[in-house]
Structure formats: structure tokens, C-alpha cells
Amino acid sequence: MGYVPPPTPQHGLEEGPVLLKDGRTALLRRATPKDKPLFVEFLSRLSPETLRMRFFSPISPEKAAELLLSARPDEEKVTLIVLAGDPPRIVATGEYVRGKGEDKAEVAFLVDEAYQGKGLGTLLLERLALIAAKRGVRLFQAFTLAENQKMLSVFQESGFQVEAHREGGEVEVRFPILMEERAAERFEWREKVSTIASLHPFFFPRGVAVVGASRDPESIGYRVLEHLVLGRFQGPVFPVNEAIGPGGTVGPLLAYPNLESLPLPVDLAVIAVPKERVASALRAAGRRGVRAAIVLTTGFSPQEGAELSELARRHGMRLLGPGSLGLVHTHPEVRLAAGLVPLPKAGGLAISSQSGTLGRAVMAYAEGMGLGVSAFVSLGAKADVSSNDLLQFWEEDERTGLILLYLESFGNPRRFSRLARRIGKKKPILAVHPSRDPLVRALFAQAGVIRANSLEEAFDVAALLASGKLPRNERVRLIANASGPSNLALEALKEGGLSVEVVDLGSTAKGEDYEKAVAEALSSEAGTVFLLHVPMGFASGEEALRPLFQAQGGEKLLMACVMGEAGIRARVQGEIPLYRFPESAAIALARAWGYARWRAEPLHFPDFPDLQVERARKLLEGPLAEGELLKAFGLPLGEGEGLHLKLRAEPHPLFGPVLTLLLPTPLGDQPLGQRLSPLTEKDAEELLGPLKAAGVDPGPYREILLRLSRLLEELPEVERVDLELKGPRIAQYALRLRNR
Known part of the structure; x- marks a missing residue:
């Protein structure tokens, strides 16, 4: 059984946008004494x-608000x-309270009747458990009335190992909140369900409104x-333009004011109005019950984009853009x-692009290659919807x-890494x-993402994986x-870790020579058959490729390079990718092989039973x-x-803890590699590859x-660690804590 890294929410753990089970948007944050009017x-x-279900007896709103906002030290209570x-109005609240120095806490929730069944109880439980675990709490307990089946089901379905004891009309629930695989999977499942519902x-x-539709x-x-x-x-499609009178049209469509x-x-709602009118268009969309808005309008600063996102969120909408090129979905x-x-x-092929103009070029390139598209999304400023x-x-x-x-940028790279690691086991991510x-590069390597140096290279790989x-x-x-082109391909394949057997047909090879060679390759142990043809006047490209196309549908990966032909660098015909240059074909295959190896290996974060995490937390309370x-670790x-060797761990504002391995030399410390925490066994092996x-x-x-990676994950208070290794032992060390 390995270590399970705690889930990483898309936004802040204690504050930020959240999604309900039905895809509606809301805001999570800590409560403060100033919130008393909102609580009442x-x-x-x-x-x-x-x-009564929450407080076990009749109580006035004012008294209940005082109880929920009662002051306690931050380490003892979180609401x-x-x-x-x-x-904004409060629709749910949750809290945990613990005695000073105790490792258990009592947890409770309260959800508006109109919002029950939308996953808010589960969401609050997850967030409170993650916050409490970081502060040394190990056990949650809750007391509820036996008739409160909704609250009991929140605990039972949380993924935690719940024990329930009934005494009279009350039930005591107890469970450890240390993250285990089932609880982490439930967290990820809940967030995925909510995200999919919000993007649906x-x-x-069911209908699309074009706000700013014009006859021009x-x-x-x-x-x-x-x-x-x-x-x-x-x-149905509805043009919306207040300047068009009743009964007016835009083209063949009846317009609305x-x-x-x-x-x-x-x-x-697709919003294409001048910048100063976008906010009012979003408000109108929210009042109409629109669930999703695409803002094509450009020219917004990051702060202005955040304000639009907040406006959409308050109306329960998701926002694509601003500055988006739009969205396509080819579902029949x-x-x-x-x-x-x-x-x-x-x-x-599903495509996401931050750049709108580049997105159009990418779509045109995919079409020229013969690659079909399932969906394309232009993210624009990424004020809300992200990759x-x-x-x-x-x-x-x-x-x-x-x-x-x-x-072009990452909003939450740690969340991206966790998602890519999970999704990449099912589908390739380029x-x-x-x-x-x-x-x-380290992020992509650890997450199993196939990194391409250019869009051309990305489409070379896409052709292969299509x-x-x-x-x-x-x-x-x-x-x-x-032999010349063959040698170019051979070297690139070897650099990619592939074992190559070359069958040289000679420059006078004819159609029957290709047929024989392909037949032998199909019966060999090779996982990939790579046919490279240069027109010499003895066999046409069609004759050379014919046996490969006839072999489609089998288990082997088939690919070809035909040099000398005009046109796009790579294209897809049937299930076979066709390339113009041997190096680009070979590099694409090497990238695909690297991904195949990553995909075949299990993601394992090793655990160490001798870790003394609680002792380490106590040590942080006194002098370092x-x-x-x-x-303790x-x-x-x-x-x-x-x-x-030297080993350094320091924080990055976006990527989190970064581990760097260095080799001391007379000319200074020479970096040997970097990896992002948390490390799997494979990540550690790759960092030690040199x-x-x-x-x-x-x-x-x-x-x-x-x-060391586990220390960084368990003790976020540790900001930097510097270790000097003499062999596999730490000869010198230095640690720095945050805010000390």
C-alpha cells in the first residue's frame, strides 16, 4: 500500500470558486465575524x-448565528x-472544532433546503478534512439525530472508513481523515462529475443566443x-440585438431585442458586443437562466477578466474567455x-488553445492532415474555464x-499534473x-504528457496516435x-530508446519486394512496421504502400515515409500516418514509445511505515x-x-516544491536534473538517471x-531544504521555515 497524496482543488483549499453537483457555480471561503448578518x-x-436537525432543539436564527461564529483560536476551529x-447569500456552512492539542475534532454541516442534494455537504467535509489533516487532526467525529439520514449518507459515502454508533435517538460517527485511496478517488469523482455538469x-x-448579432x-x-x-x-439559434425592431430578422432568423x-x-450565450456592454450582457444572460457564456470580445485586463468571471459565477454560469475564438463540437x-x-x-482529436489566432491555424492544419476533430475550444484569457x-x-x-x-501559461500546475497522470492512463495528452x-519539461515528463517542441512536431505525433x-x-x-534516409530515421529511433532492425531493399526495389518485406515484418516480433520509400523509378509510392494499407486492422502499429512528394509534412490515410521526412516520422514514433512505457507503469507513491509525522509536527512548534x-522522516x-552530491528543495509560486540534484565541481554546482514533488518511484529514478x-x-x-519529497508534502511550513550527500548519507543540512 503506497502513500496517497492529498487531492489538489482547482482553486484555493479554503477560498475560491466551487462547483455544485449540477454544475452550478458558487464561492467557498472562511467565515468571519463580519458575516453575522449573512448567517442570520x-x-x-x-x-x-x-x-432542529443541526442543533438538536429549537433555536432562534440570532442564537444559532452566535454559536456558529463563536470565537476560538484558528488552530482549534475552522468555519x-x-x-x-x-x-451573494450563504447556502451552506460547515465547521470543525477541536480541543487544544487534540488530534480529533468534531465536524458539523448545515445546508439550505433548496441546495440539499447538490453535493455541498460532501464538498465541505472534504475541504475541512484536508485543512484539518494539515494541522495535525487525525480523526473526525460527528453527532447527528438518527432520523437525519441525509447527513449520515454524506459520511457513509465520503470514502473515509466510517464507524457509526447509535445510542437512543442519536448517532455518533467517527472516522480517520488520513487520505486513503478510496477517499481520494471519491474527491476526484465528485469534482469530475461537477465539472462535466458545468461544461455540458x-x-x-438546448439553444444558443448570439448577443450582438448583426446584419453586417x-x-x-x-x-x-x-x-x-x-x-x-x-x-434553435436566436440572434439578439436591441437595435433590431420587433419582427426583424438577421438573415433568415427572427431576431429578438x-x-x-x-x-x-x-x-x-455567445457574446459579441463592445467591451463596455459585456458585463450587462452577462447579467441579462444570468437572469434568463443561461448556464454557459462565451465572450468573444477582447481588450480586457486580467483584473477585468476576473471581474467578469465573478459576475458569471454569482449567476451560476461558467465563462469561456474573454477573448475566446469560440467552441466547436462535432457530435452528430x-x-x-x-x-x-x-x-x-x-x-x-480534441484541441484546446489559449491563442485564438493560433487556434484557427491549428484547425486548418488538422484538416489538411486528414485528422478529424471531436471538439475545439479557444480558452482566450482563461478567466474561468481552463484546460x-x-x-x-x-x-x-x-x-x-x-x-x-x-x-501559454498554467493556472494550477499541481492540479494539471494530477489530472494528466490520471487521464493519461486512458488517453494520450499532447x-x-x-x-x-x-x-x-519536468511537469510534462512526470505527468505522462507528450511534450512537443513545436506545433508541427505535435501534429507529427498526433498523426501517429490518431x-x-x-x-x-x-x-x-x-x-x-x-540507405541515407534510412540512417537518419535509425539514429532518431535509437535516441528514442527503440530497437531497430533495418531491411534494406536496395534502390531498385519493386512492388513485390515491398510486399514480401511487409509480410515478413507482420509475422515478426516487431511492434511497429515503418516503411520508408524514396521514388527511384522502379516502384511508385502507391505500389510501395499498397501492402501496408492491405495490412490495416491488425495489432501492429503501421507507419510510412514517402519522400519527394509535395504537400503537408504529415497526413493520415486510413489508420496509417504518412510523413514526408524520415526524422519527423522517427521522432514521432520515439515520443509515442516514451508515452507507451509511461502508460504501462503503475503510478506508485511509496509509503514508509517508520515515518514520525506527528513527532515532526510537534518539533515545528518549538525552536527548529x-x-x-x-x-523523524x-x-x-x-x-x-x-x-x-547536493540536493536542494525549494518552493515555486506555481509548481510547488521543486527538488534539484546538483554535482559540486570546481566551477560551481552543476544541475543534474529537477523534479516536482510529490515524487513517484519512477520520478526518483529519472532524477537519478545521470x-x-x-x-x-x-x-x-x-x-x-x-x-524528502514526503517531508515537503507533509510539512508545508518547511520552505527550503539544502542537503549535502557523501555517498547515501547526509553529511550537512540546512532548513528554513516559512515566516521564521
Whole structure:
């Protein structure tokens, strides 16, 4: 049984936007004494029965508010509230209270009747458990009336190991809150269900309103309508423009002066109005019950974008943009092109792009390659909907087999890593990031994301993965009629860790020679058959490729390179990717093989039964005893023999704790590699790869890395650690704590 890293919420653990089970939006934050009027208003809305279930006897709203807001030291009590609506109102609250120095706490919740059954009790329990565990609490207990089945079910379905004891009309519930696999899976499942529900109105809207629709064929509003109509959207489309009088039209569509006057339900609003009118359009959409909004308008600062997101959230909406190019969904029952991109050919590739203009070019490139698209989303400023949201939606989308992300920035890279690790075990994730930051490379490597250096390279790999097949093993049968191009492919394949058997047909190879070579390759143990053809006048490209196309449908991965042909660098024909250059084909195969190896290995965060986490927490309460703190995590102190190394752990504002391995030299410390905490066994092995390459056994060092990573995860108060290793022992050390 391994260590289970605590889940990472998309936004703040104690404050930030949250999603209800039905996809509606709300805000979570800590309660303060200034919230008393909000508490009284909340409690006044509740029925006497609901108040009795929480407080066990009749109580006035004012008295109940005083109890819930009673002052206690921060380490002894945490009270969270969930707010929704405009103006915001409390719809749920939860708290835990513990005695000074105790490792158990009493937890309780209260949810507005109108919001019960929407997952708020579970959400509050999860957040309180994560907060409490970071502060040394190990056990939750709760007391509830036996008739309060809704609250009991929240505990029973939480994923924690719950014990319930009934005495008279009351039930005492107790459970440890240390994160185990089942509880972590429930957290991830709840967040995924809520996220998918919140995105459903974007991808499956019952109706679409175009706010800012225009009769001018050159306007954005007109082009959005055009794409919806020409794409044959399977639902009603409503142009909205207050300047068009009653009974007016935009093209063949009847126009409406405002959203309130629409005759049918509308889930999605595409907003294409001047910047100063966007906020009022969002408010109108919220009043109309719109669940999703795409803001095409550009020119918003990050702060202005955040204000739009907050406005949408208060009305229960998700927001795509601002500055989005729109969204397309090729599902045959939807056929949605909601924005400035026409509906493409349907297929299994899902694309997300932060850059709108680049997104259009990407779509055109995919079409030229013959790659079909399941969905395309232009994120724009990412004020709300992000690539992390889309990953969870596409994880469960049966039509999506491959995900391509163009990322310019990360909102929550730790959350991205956790999602990518889970989703990448089911579907390949390709990513292009313009930065050459080694931390981005480390993030992708640890998360199993296939990193491409350019969009061209990404599409080379996409062409290979479009069939849904991966290399079954490292063996490649390379069939070629030209030694020069064959050598180029061979070197690139070897660098990618593949074992290659070259079948040189010679420059005079004819169609029957290719047929024989392909037949032999199909019966070999090679997992991939790579055919490379240079026109020499003895066999045409069609003749060379014919046996490969005839072999489609089998278990082996088939690919080809035909040099000398004009056109796009890579394209897909049937299930076979065709390349113009041998190096690009070979690099694509190497990337796919690296992903296949990662996917086949289990994600294992090792646990160490000798860890003294509670002792370490106690040590942090007094003067810093660095050596004792390291010993509590089983880190070996003392002089040793062997290679002299340095190991540094320091925080990054986005990526969290970063571990860097360094080799001291007369010219200064030479970095050997970096990885992001928490480390799996595989991550530790890869960080120690340079040692293995130099003939040094990395085994004794692996446990030091894993134990240090665990220290960083368990003790967020530790800001920086510097270790000097003499062999597999720590000869010198220095620690720094936050705010000390």
C-alpha cells in the first residue's frame, strides 16, 4: 500500500470558486465575524425542522448565528461558508472544532433546503478534512439525530472508513481523515462529475443566443450566426440585438431585442458586443437562466477578466474567455460551431488553445492532415474555464481519443499534473508550451504528457496516435529502399530508446519486394512496421504502400515515409500516418514509445511505515531542531563514503516544491536534473538517471529523494531544504521555515 497524496482543488483549499453537483457555480471561503448578518439571513430561511436537525432543539436564527461564529483560536476551529446568487447569500456552512492539542475534532454541516442534494455537504467535509489533516487532526467525529439520514449518507459515502454508533435517538460517527485511496478517488469523482455538469451546456446546449448579432456580413456577430447555421447546429439559434425592431430578422432568423424575450430555453450565450456592454450582457444572460457564456470580445485586463468571471459565477454560469475564438463540437447530435471557427470534419482529436489566432491555424492544419476533430475550444484569457476543466470533460467523452493542448501559461500546475497522470492512463495528452523552462519539461515528463517542441512536431505525433494504437514493444522493423534516409530515421529511433532492425531493399526495389518485406515484418516480433520509400523509378509510392494499407486492422502499429512528394509534412490515410521526412516520422514514433512505457507503469507513491509525522509536527512548534526533523522522516544523517552530491528543495509560486540534484565541481554546482514533488518511484529514478549513466548505483539515493519529497508534502511550513550527500548519507543540512 503506497502513500496517497492529498487531492489538489482547482482553486484555493479554503477560498475560491466551487462547483455544485449540477454544475452550478458558487464561492467557498472562511467565515468571519463580519458575516453575522449573512448567517442570520441564512438561518432565517431554514425551516425549524432543518435547524432542529443541526442543533438538536429549537433555536432562534440570532442564537444559532452566535454559536456558529463563536470565537476560538484558528488552530482549534475552522468555519467555511458557501455563497451563491447575486447578491451573494450563504447556502451552506460547515465547521470543525477541536480541543487544544487534540488530534480529533468534531465536524458539523448545515445546508439550505433548496441546495440539499447538490453535493455541498460532501464538498465541505472534504475541504475541512484536508485543512484539518494539515494541522495535525487525525480523526473526525460527528453527532447527528438518527432520523437525519441525509447527513449520515454524506459520511457513509465520503470514502473515509466510517464507524457509526447509535445510542437512543442519536448517532455518533467517527472516522480517520488520513487520505486513503478510496477517499481520494471519491474527491476526484465528485469534482469530475461537477465539472462535466458545468461544461455540458457548452457542448450540448438546448439553444444558443448570439448577443450582438448583426446584419453586417463583415461583423463578428454575423459570422457567428453563419457558422452556427452552416454547421447545421441541431437546436434553435436566436440572434439578439436591441437595435433590431420587433419582427426583424438577421438573415433568415427572427431576431429578438433582448434575452428575456426569447421564446425557448437557452443554455449557451455567445457574446459579441463592445467591451463596455459585456458585463450587462452577462447579467441579462444570468437572469434568463443561461448556464454557459462565451465572450468573444477582447481588450480586457486580467483584473477585468476576473471581474467578469465573478459576475458569471454569482449567476451560476461558467465563462469561456474573454477573448475566446469560440467552441466547436462535432457530435452528430449537436454539430455546434459557436464562434469564429467553422465546423470541421468529425474525428477523435480534441484541441484546446489559449491563442485564438493560433487556434484557427491549428484547425486548418488538422484538416489538411486528414485528422478529424471531436471538439475545439479557444480558452482566450482563461478567466474561468481552463484546460484542467476540459481535460476532465474529454476524459469521459467517448468520441475523444487524443487530446492536444496549446498552453501559454498554467493556472494550477499541481492540479494539471494530477489530472494528466490520471487521464493519461486512458488517453494520450499532447502539449505544446512555448517556454523552454525545465520545470515545464519536468511537469510534462512526470505527468505522462507528450511534450512537443513545436506545433508541427505535435501534429507529427498526433498523426501517429490518431489510430488509437501504441507501439506494443520497443522493436521496429524499418523497411527502406535508400540507405541515407534510412540512417537518419535509425539514429532518431535509437535516441528514442527503440530497437531497430533495418531491411534494406536496395534502390531498385519493386512492388513485390515491398510486399514480401511487409509480410515478413507482420509475422515478426516487431511492434511497429515503418516503411520508408524514396521514388527511384522502379516502384511508385502507391505500389510501395499498397501492402501496408492491405495490412490495416491488425495489432501492429503501421507507419510510412514517402519522400519527394509535395504537400503537408504529415497526413493520415486510413489508420496509417504518412510523413514526408524520415526524422519527423522517427521522432514521432520515439515520443509515442516514451508515452507507451509511461502508460504501462503503475503510478506508485511509496509509503514508509517508520515515518514520525506527528513527532515532526510537534518539533515545528518549538525552536527548529533541523537534525531531529530529518530523523523523524528517516533521512540518514552522518558522514558516508561515495559520490559527493547536493540536493536542494525549494518552493515555486506555481509548481510547488521543486527538488534539484546538483554535482559540486570546481566551477560551481552543476544541475543534474529537477523534479516536482510529490515524487513517484519512477520520478526518483529519472532524477537519478545521470548517476546510473555514469555507472553509479542510484538505489541508495532513491530513498533519500522519496523521503524528502514526503517531508515537503507533509510539512508545508518547511520552505527550503539544502542537503549535502557523501555517498547515501547526509553529511550537512540546512532548513528554513516559512515566516521564521
